[in-house]
Amino acid sequence: MSETRTDIGEIGEFGIIDRLTNGISLKNETSIFGVGDDAAVIDGGPDEFLLVSTDTLVEGVHFNLMYMPLKHLGYKAVAVNVSDICAMNGKAEQITVSIAVSNRFSLEALEELYAGIKLACLEYDVDLVGGDTTSSVSGLMIGVTAIGRVKKEEIVYRSGAKEFDLLVVSGDLGGAYMGLQLLEREKDVFKSNPMIQPDLDGHDYIMQRQLKPEARHDIIKYLKELGVKPTAMIDVSDGLASEILHLCKSSNVGCHVYDEKLPIDAKTSMTALDFNLDPSTCALNGGEDYELLFTIKQSDFEIIQSNPNFSIIGHITNVEDGVYFVDKSGSAVTLKAQGWKHF
Ligand code: ADP
Numbered sequence: 001m002s003e004t005r006t007d008i009g010e011i012g013e014f015g016i017i018d019r020l021t022n023g024i025s026l027k028n029e030t031s032i033f034g035v036g037d038d039a040a041v042i043d044g045g046p047d048e049f050l051l052v053s054t055d056t057l058v059e060g061v062h063f064n065l066m067y068m069p070l071k072h073l074g075y076k077a078v079a080v081n082v083s084d085i086c087a088m089n090g091k092a093e094q095i096t097v098s099i100a101v102s103n104r105f106s107l108e109a110l111e112e113l114y115a116g117i118k119l120a121c122l123e124y125d126v127d128l129v130g131g132d133t134t135s136s137v138s139g140l141m142i143g144v145t146a147i148g149r150v151k152k153e154e155i156v157y158r159s160g161a162k163e164f165d166l167l168v169v170s171g172d173l174g175g176a177y178m179g180l181q182l183l184e185r186e187k188d189v190f191k192s193n194p195m196i197q198p199d200l201d202g203h204d205y206i207m208q209r210q211l212k213p214e215a216r217h218d219i220i221k222y223l224k225e226l227g228v229k230p231t232a233m234i235d236v237s238d239g240l241a242s243e244i245l246h247l248c249k250s251s252n253v254g255c256h257v258y259d260e261k262l263p264i265d266a267k268t269s270m271t272a273l274d275f276n277l278d279p280s281t282c283a284l285n286g287g288e289d290y291e292l293l294f295t296i297k298q299s300d301f302e303i304i305q306s307n308p309n310f311s312i313i314g315h316i317t318n319v320e321d322g323v324y325f326v327d328k329s330g331s332a333v334t335l336k337a338q339g340w341k342h343f
């Protein structure tokens with residue numbers, strides 16, 4: 001070990017991953033693609049690849065049990081992993097679940113967590129095939145690994161975007177972040193005066209976006225039906241801006257993204273304005289929407305353009321042109337990612 005001590009807060013999550021995985025080379029012929037996409041890719045026979053993805057949720061970092069019901073937490077832990085398999089254009093088939101718990105939790109509480117996990121397994125048609133159970137002295141941790149499958153010719157990496165492709169996102173953005181802001185506000189009100197009950201009326205949509213996010217497996221099926229194969233794809237977990245930068249970096253391209261094209265639900269906008277936040281900023285940097293961000297060839301424009309499930313939010317440029325966000329007045333600024341800062 002060297003004498004230098006680098007604070008992990010300084011380099012952030014992606015800096016840490018880069019440093020730790022630096023110099024790793026794949027030795028097995030079956031290891032097709034390692035670190036750097038939404039899931040690892042493993043040879044699964046002549047026609048198929050296997051996909052593997054892991055995500056861990058930590059109490060106090062990713063969830064707060066004051067407002068996150070355990071059943072929802074279980075559902076979300078599965079959904080976020082299935083989402084990464086979707087982002088490779090694959091179908092999740094199995095999961096394993098690891099939990100670290102303290103004796104603060106009763107068996108019944110853990111059964112609630114598993115009720116959510118089982119519900120997600122039903123929804124996404126995946127089988128729970130194993131896991132690990134251990135004790136924790138600092139809250140609850142839940143780690144899920146998802147295993148999926150994709151036909152070799154159908155796999156989509158982050159790295160396939162080409163100049164002139166169109167940048168598309170499914171659904172709408174910023175809702176999960178506004179749901180979190182609302183829950184945090186009501187939690188603070190409740191803490192200062194437990195007699196005041198949370199006022200969440202009329203906010204069902206954004207609450208659901210935060211508490212019960214869905215992996216867009218429906219979009220993967222739908223794109224197949226439409227005959228559209230994305231050229232590159234990533235799921236929106238950290239925030240649109242962060243994911244656009246990942247996609248452009250992996251594909252070695254630039255991009256123009258248009259503020260006026262960002263899909264933001266009216267309820268998300270209203271809540272953002274209520275909080276004195278700019279709705280576009282929430283959509284760009286909020287995170288946890290678990291929508292799919294992908295690029296398509298110009299020839300697929302007609303099919304996607306008129307479809308209410310999709311928004312064309314920009315276009316891919318040459319890498320030298322950089323990654324730009326064009327605001328409503330038409331001025332372009334370099335796109336920066338705030339994303340989630342866990343460290
Ligand atoms: P996602 O947001 O899609 O889950 P991440 O940003 O968490 O992806 O991870 C990016 C890439 O880095 C993935 O390929 C993931 O497998 C890899 N990765 C993350 N953490 C580690 C680690 N500690 N060791 C090795 N690889 C890691």
Ligand code: MG
Pocket residue numbers: 037038083084087234235236237
């Ligand atoms: Mg991902």
